[in-house]
Amino acid sequence: MSRETSILVVGSVAYDTVETPFGKAEQVLGGSASFFSVAASFFAPVNLVGVVGDDFGDKELAAFKGRPIDVAGLERAAGKTFHWQGKYSYDLNSRDTIRTDLNVFEHFKPRIPESYRRSGLVFLGNIDPALQRSVLDQVQKPRLVACDTMNFWISGRLEELKKTLERVDILLINDAEARQLSGEWNIVKAARVIRAMGPSILVIKKGEHGVLMFSEHGSFAAPAYPLESVFDPTGAGDTFAGGFIGYLAGAADESDDVLRRAVIMGSTLASFCVEAFSLDRLVALTRAEIDERFRLFKKLTHFESL
């Protein structure tokens, strides 16, 4: 049997209203599963599970069309689509949530279509850890399970989250979340504590400061690509995850070399994401542009041995 490369992603599909120092975008496509799916679809087939309301139109769906993204698992419920509104500080380094209307996402119970159940990789987006486990209960022995979470679940659902982490191979979180989850300030100590909870691979996202990965092979550090204009950081973390998991899905194994290139691929995709609002840059992206920026990452970080 051939190696199963398809990726099941469960997460939010949303409307975002975003204000940055450079402009405002109203009711544009957002959500973790949206960014993840488009990024991952450059490398492997994606099986999307999420929920939208009856206000979700063909215009938004167009972002997924013409790509290997299966939307059979994108449930349509009566009501409005999840809506998030945020405003970034002048330096883009912090943001305030103006409003969050969960709408149909509030009672989202992931139902995995029969055709998705043999997906080779699973990405559990940032939802209630008990729901994340319910997804794992519905799939058949995926090759790799990856997971995101956030401060809300770490502080409010820690025991549930720990049960989920026991079944996870790869955890992708930011540095503040890693510190909160582990109770350790030092990031190396934090990584050891978290990896003992289950995930053998921990990817810590540090925004403009890049990414640290910890695994049985040791640690790997990658910078963020230094961009002259960062337009809108929304979705960068989910896009990183999409590039990272997508690259792993399409690779021949999960060796240290592959994991390292996957981190760079995630960083590459994320560096495009922030160049425009919503998924605007991602949907216009070509594989040639991706490979060229990957090559620039190599130039950015390479040095010769002594």
Next chain:
Amino acid sequence: MSRETSILVVGSVAYDTVETPFGKAEQVLGGSASFFSVAASFFAPVNLVGVVGDDFGDKELAAFKGRPIDVAGLERAAGKTFHWQGKYSYDLNSRDTIRTDLNVFEHFKPRIPESYRRSGLVFLGNIDPALQRSVLDQVQKPRLVACDTMNFWISGRLEELKKTLERVDILLINDAEARQLSGEWNIVKAARVIRAMGPSILVIKKGEHGVLMFSEHGSFAAPAYPLESVFDPTGAGDTFAGGFIGYLAGAADESDDVLRRAVIMGSTLASFCVEAFSLDRLVALTRAEIDERFRLFKKLTHFESL
């Protein structure tokens, strides 16, 4: 004539009293020129210019002994040595200055001994930019001039600083200083503005987030080494500069390859500096340990092309 590899460094030699979450060190050797000199001395001869008071004893001088550090230019003045006292936050990411007694450093006028004037490289530590220029007026065509500065001079002596920068090849500052000096938040834009002021090479130090270098060859990003225990960050920036300039001094040219390895060497030395108070780790360090950690930096950052 052979290539002149000696480094002239002008800066502070001080007593530090430092409190971290892990302990307190009273009246220990500190100062930018001290950290710089010991770090650089692993690679090239160092000519030290600074001032100490009559309280500065053999115990402190011992840090420079047995190394290629010439202290003929370390002036001894009547009065007390510069004393800085600081306390770090629990996470080591911020510090409060408890007190600063400039003492003999207040009226420091760098006098460059005749035997130092042909130094191949000059490192202007963080002093009044007019004094930095007075050093350049006393030396003969150094191969490279490098320079540090701080927020105090950027806000209070900007025009003087700009005159100095016109004569500088390499500026080493932190990210906050780069933003302040350029008036640009975006670090890529900031680098372009600063390089137009004179320094063709700009090294931006980001502490635990590593280093970005901008030059005519493009940009280079290096992470900080992820350490399990950071004991005392005091002097890490000056130690970075010492490793960086020291490596350049001993190298055959200033090619992009050499500059990149110099950044990693600076980061390597800095990663040892923070493992103990004062210069305690640096003075116990061996070249074999340095080379081994440089090798680990390669392992930390390396990835294969697609």
